[in-house]
Amino acid sequence: xxxxxxxxxxxxxxxxxxxxxxxxxxxxxxxxxxxxxxxxxxxxxxxxxxxxxxxxxxxxxxxxxxxxxxxxxxxxxxxxxxxxxxxxxxxxxxxxxxxxxxxxxxxxxxxxxxxxxxxxxxxxxxxxxxxxxxxxxxxxxxxxxxxxxxxxxxxxxxxxxxxxxxxxxxxxxxxxxxxxxxxxxxxxxxxxxxxxxxxxxxxxxxxxxxxxxxxxxxxxxxxxxxxxxxxxxxxxxxxxxxxxxxxxxxxxxxxxxxxxxxxxxxxxxxxxxxxxxxxxxxxxxxxxxxxxxxxxxxxxxxxxxxxxxxxxxxxxxxxxxxxxxxxxxxxxxxxxxxxxxxxxxxxxxxxxxxxxxxxxxxxxxxxxxxxxxxxxxxxxxxxxxxxxxxxxxxxxxxxxxxxxxx
Amino acid sequence: xxxxxxxxxxxxxxxxxxxxxxxxxxxxxxxxxxxxxxxxxxxxxxxxxxxxxxxxxxxxxxxxxxxxxxxxxxxxxxxxxxxxxxxxxxxxxxxxxxxxxxxxxxxxxxxxxxxxxxxxxxxxxxxxxxxxxxxxxxxxxxxxxxxxxxxxxxxxxxxxxxxxxxxxxxxxxxxxxxxxxxxxxxxxxxxxxxxxxxxxxxxxxxxxxxxxxxxxxxxxxxxxxxxxxxxxxxxxxxxxxxxxxxxxxxxxxxxxxxxxxxxxxxxxxxxxxxxxxxxxxxxxxxxxxxxxxxxxxxxxxxxxxxxxxxxxxxxxxxxxxxxxxxxxxxxxxxxxxxxxxxxxxxxxxxxxxxxxxxxxxxxxxxxxxxxxxxxxxxxxxxxxxxxxxxxxxxxxxxxxxxxxxxxxxxxxxxxxxxxxxxxxxxxxxxxxxxxxxxxxxxxxxxxxxxxxxxxxxxxxxxxxxxxxxxxxxxxxxxxxxxxxxxxxxxxxxxxxxxxxxxxxxxxxxxxxxxxxxxxxxxxxxxxxxxxxxxxxxxxxxxxxxxxxxxxxxxxxxxxxxxxxxxxxxxxxxxxxxxxxxxxxxxxx
Numbered sequence: 001x002x003x004x005x006x007x008x009x010x011x012x013x014x015x016x017x018x019x020x021x022x023x024x025x026x027x028x029x030x031x032x033x034x035x036x037x038x039x040x041x042x043x044x045x046x047x048x049x050x051x052x053x054x055x056x057x058x059x060x061x062x063x064x065x066x067x068x069x070x071x072x073x074x075x076x077x078x079x080x081x082x083x084x085x086x087x088x089x090x091x092x093x094x095x096x097x098x099x100x101x102x103x104x105x106x107x108x109x110x111x112x113x114x115x116x117x118x119x120x121x122x123x124x125x126x127x128x129x130x131x132x133x134x135x136x137x138x139x140x141x142x143x144x145x146x147x148x149x150x151x152x153x154x155x156x157x158x159x160x161x162x163x164x165x166x167x168x169x170x171x172x173x174x175x176x177x178x179x180x181x182x183x184x185x186x187x188x189x190x191x192x193x194x195x196x197x198x199x200x201x202x203x204x205x206x207x208x209x210x211x212x213x214x215x216x217x218x219x220x221x222x223x224x225x226x227x228x229x230x231x232x233x234x235x236x237x238x239x240x241x242x243x244x245x246x247x248x249x250x251x252x253x254x255x256x257x258x259x260x261x262x263x264x265x266x267x268x269x270x271x272x273x274x275x276x277x278x279x280x281x282x283x284x285x286x287x288x289x290x291x292x293x294x295x296x297x298x299x300x301x302x303x304x305x306x307x308x309x310x311x312x313x314x315x316x317x318x319x320x321x322x323x324x325x326x327x328x329x330x331x332x333x334x335x336x337x338x339x340x341x342x343x344x345x346x347x348x349x350x351x352x353x354x355x356x357x358x359x360x361x362x363x364x365x366x367x368x369x370x371x372x373x374x375x376x377x378x379x380x381x382x383x384x385x386x387x388x389x390x391x392x393x394x395x396x397x398x399x400x401x402x403x404x405x406x
Numbered sequence: 407x408x409x410x411x412x413x414x415x416x417x418x419x420x421x422x423x424x425x426x427x428x429x430x431x432x433x434x435x436x437x438x439x440x441x442x443x444x445x446x447x448x449x450x451x452x453x454x455x456x457x458x459x460x461x462x463x464x465x466x467x468x469x470x471x472x473x474x475x476x477x478x479x480x481x482x483x484x485x486x487x488x489x490x491x492x493x494x495x496x497x498x499x500x501x502x503x504x505x506x507x508x509x510x511x512x513x514x515x516x517x518x519x520x521x522x523x524x525x526x527x528x529x530x531x532x533x534x535x536x537x538x539x540x541x542x543x544x545x546x547x548x549x550x551x552x553x554x555x556x557x558x559x560x561x562x563x564x565x566x567x568x569x570x571x572x573x574x575x576x577x578x579x580x581x582x583x584x585x586x587x588x589x590x591x592x593x594x595x596x597x598x599x600x601x602x603x604x605x606x607x608x609x610x611x612x613x614x615x616x617x618x619x620x621x622x623x624x625x626x627x628x629x630x631x632x633x634x635x636x637x638x639x640x641x642x643x644x645x646x647x648x649x650x651x652x653x654x655x656x657x658x659x660x661x662x663x664x665x666x667x668x669x670x671x672x673x674x675x676x677x678x679x680x681x682x683x684x685x686x687x688x689x690x691x692x693x694x695x696x697x698x699x700x701x702x703x704x705x706x707x708x709x710x711x712x713x714x715x716x717x718x719x720x721x722x723x724x725x726x727x728x729x730x731x732x733x734x735x736x737x738x739x740x741x742x743x744x745x746x747x748x749x750x751x752x753x754x755x756x757x758x759x760x761x762x763x764x765x766x767x768x769x770x771x772x773x774x775x776x777x778x779x780x781x782x783x784x785x786x787x788x789x790x791x792x793x794x795x796x797x798x799x800x801x802x803x804x805x806x807x808x809x810x811x812x813x814x815x816x817x818x819x820x821x822x823x824x825x826x827x828x829x830x831x832x833x834x835x836x837x838x839x840x841x842x843x844x845x846x847x848x849x850x851x852x853x854x855x856x857x858x859x860x861x862x863x864x865x866x867x868x869x870x871x872x873x874x875x876x877x878x879x880x881x882x883x884x885x886x887x888x889x890x891x892x893x894x895x896x897x898x899x900x901x902x903x904x905x906x907x908x909x910x911x912x913x914x915x916x917x918x919x920x921x922x923x924x925x926x927x928x929x930x931x932x933x934x935x936x937x938x939x940x941x942x943x944x945x946x947x948x949x950x951x952x953x954x955x956x957x958x959x960x961x962x963x964x965x966x967x968x969x970x971x972x973x974x975x976x977x978x979x980x981x982x983x984x985x986x987x988x989x990x991x992x993x994x
Contacts, residue, residue, distance in 0.1 A: 176422070276448065278452065279441060280445060281445070281449045283445045284441065284445070318438060318441040328430065336419060339414065340419045345413065363429050370440060372432075
């Protein structure tokens with residue numbers, strides 16, 4: 001019992017809360033999967049598969065808990081290189097759905113790109129913690145961004161635009177957490193906003209003026225600020241060429257579909273339309289468990305993974321979604337609490353990074369189901385069916401547990 | 407080094423917490439908007455959604471000849487479709503299908519990609535399934551979720567007339583062509599569409615109108631209930647009755663045997679085409695079942711160009727029939743007295759030139775007037791008289807006979823010939839590289855840069871036969887009779903020319919004497935058109951009155967030799983066919 005107590009309440013009071021939230025999410029996910037599985041008790045149903053994945057992941061979780069945090073810290077470069085090489089493996093295998101994202105283990109797939117995310121975070125955290133005294137210098141951001149860029153470029157070739165973008169998600173929060181100056185962070189965000197603003201002349205002009213004011217407000221060498229300002233403007237001007245020459249047809253199409261979902265109702269925006277219909281028809285209290293007509297009649301695509309939130313919204317209504325959102329909020333908040341209370345710098349940074357990954361998944365996935373973002377194959381942590389990502393979530397959980405022990 | 411203390415700032419913690427709260431609230435408010443405020447709208451939409459709309463089909467219209475003989479009909483086959491979204495395990499299921507149908511998995515995958523049109527729409531992957539195959543598929547229903555077989559009509563070509571050039575054929579519609587089609591017709595990839603010939607021309611009439619039936623589906627996407635309330639029935643396409651007489655068509659085709667060429671027969675009064683033969687042709691059966699790429703390549707690269715309908719897309723020099731153009735100019739404009747005679751010594755030396763131009767008859771025709779010149783096709787007469795005509799007048803006359811326009815026949819891909827005018831010569835040979843007198847020597851014989859299609863030639867002879875007012879050529883018997891622009895010339899001009907054409911066939915030394923028939927008065931003009939591809943093309947253009955109606959015909963034998971020797975006997979045979987089989991042709 002003391003072993004159990006150690007795990008649940010351990011040295012960190014927040015861990016218990018974390019496990020409680022995770023268990024709730026998993027339960028909610030399983031209930032939903034049970035509802036949409038045609039024959040839930042057969043071994044091939046998404047429900048049973050999920051149960052098996054969870055048991056398997058729990059097993060890995062317990063093993064990884066035995067690893068000392070110092071081992072991870074000292075071998076972070078090795079871990080990164082290993083994950084990096086793992087991403088090359090699919091290129092030697094037969095492509096799955098024309099992509100090289102997956103390694104097929106028969107019963108389930110592993111997506112090496114997922115693990116590269118974690119390895120990237122650990123490596124960045126190590127770098128930042130080793131250079132803690134220099135965080136106020138602008139150049140500190142270069143190495144972390146370079147690491148993220150390398151990882152991102154690799155998965156972009158698999159091709160996996162979604163994961164490639166998500167790899168960048170932890171960088172900013174980690175830099176913020178590490179204490180990098182506000183102006184430096186602004187310089188990092190500015191080009192992204194510039195690119196988005198470039199789609200519209202009016203918005204681009206407003207952004208140009210706004211950026212000018214911000215640059216005036218910050219301190220530093222005038223020449224440097226002017227150079228960076230114009231670099232931003234040029235990025236915006238060059239973006240249309242990048243859009244036309246570097247993105248794949250399907251990537252552009254997804255983005256266009258996102259901007260205008262009614263354009264092609266039987267094409268890829270079909271997903272968004274069906275999802276919104278399912279969600280909207282759910283109402284305040286939902287149609288009841290197993291009663292979602294959109295879901296049950298299979299109008300809703302990939303409902304067990306990408307669109308599982310739409311199923312919850314249809315069957316349990318806004319009420320169910322509110323509970324989910326509350327759980328997600330508490331999950332992230334608890335993780336931030338743990339990071340904040342963590343006694344050492346490296347652990348704290350790793351946890352913030354991992355938290356960012358979970359949060360970006362939650363946000364992108366939810367936003368996609370309600371048409372706020374393009375369709376991306378990003379599953380919801382602890383809820384969506386799928387072995388590879390469930391395992392990753394448990395690995396993250398195990399890392400957090402480990403790192404909060406100190 | 408692990409001992410570096412965590413210096414996380416409460417301000418940073420709060421910043422991240424703020425971003426988190428803001429994001430979650432944004433999501434939540436959007437969910438609230440959709441689920442509570444807009445609930446009604448999506449609720450009604452979701453009720454419609456559980457019902458799936460499915461297209462239903464009806465037969466395509468038949469194609470008949472003028473006597474009601476069925477030329478093209480439908481025969482039922484079964485096709486196999488697959489709904490991509492409902493597939494469990496594509497590889498495995500394709501393997502099963504491959505075992506049943508003996509189509510390779512690769513081929514199945516290729517078709518799957520080619521006709522794919524969306525996750526939720528059925529894609530056609532196999533055709534011509536036998537009952538044995540269907541029952542095997544039915545037996546393994548549970549393993550084959552997503553696969554469905556459906557009745558699907560294919561075209562069956564009757565042995566009476568398998569003319570690819572007229573009938574055309576259907577082709578499976580691929581995704582690339584879809585955007586160019588009429589959206590309201592609800593075409594889907596993999597369906598058959600008229601691709602050539604009449605099948606294409608009358609696609610809108612022949613094609614069935616699609617129906618829609620609504621079915622309720624269960625979790626597996628299986629049909630559980632039919633909802634008959636709002637079904638829209640499918641209607642068969644309209645039948646198409648052709649002006650073609652399939653017996654005459656067959657008869658004409660046999661006349662050409664293995665020679666390349668065309669035979670056209672039409673009713674001058676109605677514009678109905680009774681026979682349109684283009685030889686060589688090819689067997690329409692290649693469009694049924696699977697034709698291999700190599701068979702296709704053979705067909706396309708065949709020297710005889712069987713793919714081309716020579717009637718509408720073959721361009722030939724017209725030869726001596728264009729002497730009539732010169733003759734019309736001379737008489738109508740009073741440039742000479744038709745009774746005046748010239749001396750043909752067998753050659754002509756244009757003034758100021760050292761090149762002599764020969765008549766086809768080496769020792770000359772002797773004294774020749776206009777009538778004799780037409781009847782015996784004397785070159786020298788027209789060499790001399792064409793010198794009285796301006797190039798612009800000459801080309802103008804050629805153009806009013808429609809040689810610069812399409813005949814508007816109801817077939818796709820018709821070509822236009824070429825009547826070279828002043829502008830053409832300047833563009834081609836430069837301002838000083840040609841002379842008006844010189845080119846006219848060529849043009850008056852229908853040689854040089856002139857090109858016409860046999861169908862244009864038919865229109866030309868119809869204009870003459872009807873004295874200027876002739877019906878538009880057509881293949882659809884039920885199409886309203888329309889007329890080409892009238893050609894207004896004096897009666898005396900027509901008389902002269904038509905008398906000349908009569909003598910071509912019926913006078914003693916007429917160039918077309920071999921076409922003469924005792925019971926029918928045949929008018930015509932032979933042409934022997936020199937060309938760079940070998941022997942001259944043999945032409946006969948003519949018309950005759952029969953049972954109170956006027957019929958016309960064009961015979962062209964590619965590289966066949968002399969018009970009189972080769973084309974005229976064929977024309978005679980066709981006229982003879984009329985006297986033997988009179989009832990069926992005239993009664994409509």
